[in-house]
Amino acid sequence: MADAPSLRVAVVAALPQTAPPLVDALRARGHRVPVVIGFRRPADWPGHVLGEHDLPPGVDLAVPSRPESVAALLRAYAPDAAVSYGYPRKLPADAVSAPRLGTVNCHPSDLPSYRGPNPVGWAVRNGERTIGVTWHRMDAELDTGSVLARTTIPLDDAVWSFTGVNSRVLEAASAMLPQVLRRLVRGDAGEPQSQREGSWAGFFGKDYATVDWSAPAAQVHTQVRAWNIAGHHPRVEGPVAVIDGTRWRLRRTALTQPPPGTGRRIACGDGDLWVLAADALD
Structure with missing residues (x-):
């Protein structure tokens, strides 16, 4: 066409x-x-x-x-x-x-x-x-x-x-x-949006900003990925985790063990997670 x-x-x-x-x-x-x-x-x-x-x-x-x-x-x-x-x-x-x-x-x-x-x-x-x-x-x-x-x-x-x-x-x-x-x-008006109930995708709030290491590893991994794909937040910084008494903003994690000398292993609620990249906040 x-x-x-x-x-x-x-x-x-x-x-x-x-x-x-x-x-x-x-x-x-x-x-x-x-x-x-x-x-x-x-x-x-x-x-x-x-x-x-x-x-x-x-x-x-x-x-x-x-x-x-x-x-x-x-x-x-x-x-x-x-x-x-x-x-x-x-x-x-x-x-x-x-x-x-x-x-x-x-x-x-x-x-x-x-x-x-x-x-x-x-x-x-x-x-x-x-x-x-x-x-x-x-x-x-x-x-x-x-x-x-x-x-x-x-x-x-x-x-x-x-x-x-x-x-x-x-x-x-x-x-x-x-x-x-x-x-x-053509002056085509387009199709009205579906009558199914819509959903609102606002910025993540403080309730999702802090990492709980007692949660399942896959849940923490998803939280890190979601925050990094979401990009800059105008009011709340996340995901923030405490490692050895220091606050970090996590940038990348893995559910499987990376090559030797790569990442930091953290015990989560149901297994291990590896932190591959993070920025110190303190």
Whole structure:
């Protein structure tokens, strides 16, 4: 099936791992990307947010001081459509409706399951072996708009970081973009989200931040993986464990013994766990 005609598409994304691949995917299909709407770095953000050096020539970077400024920026660039991915703030209704054909968002879950800012972290916490990737129209609420395309990808134990999950999600999302844009051009409203009860995937709280070594080893292992895939938390640090009287943030663990000289063996409630990487907090 033919791609949509060449469109002016704004990208709304905050990270260097997300915006450039979306720009590349759109341009490879013959669309023009005049601007990426980025995000001002919070004072407590541990990494760097998207910078102008991350984007190819000819693509502007606009960094609004507040979400209420996004609508005016989009109107100034007059895009036919906007594509959002992983933006850390809810877009106001006037921003969502500013592009001529509307705004679409990619969410890494099978909506309406795992709406919110931490869908993959909760999927790992709940023992899911796959995750959904859903393109939906944006509306005034969060992750509730009608669906334009969806698929499912594996969530296997080899994935341990936001970056690792993000690369898989973006690959699947980019493959669906032509279908999504065709539906926008046709004025297709999309399918309302399933009537099954949705679930909310908020940031992990303090109740999940501390490691209890008396718990089963697999449970602790899952907790470590879930926190590391979830990435930066604006208020709570985890998973934190005490080893020999020192507090550590655990980065990587293993349920099977690693090569000699690698990792630290810890006795858990039903067996051993090996700590492979951690950062001292004290």
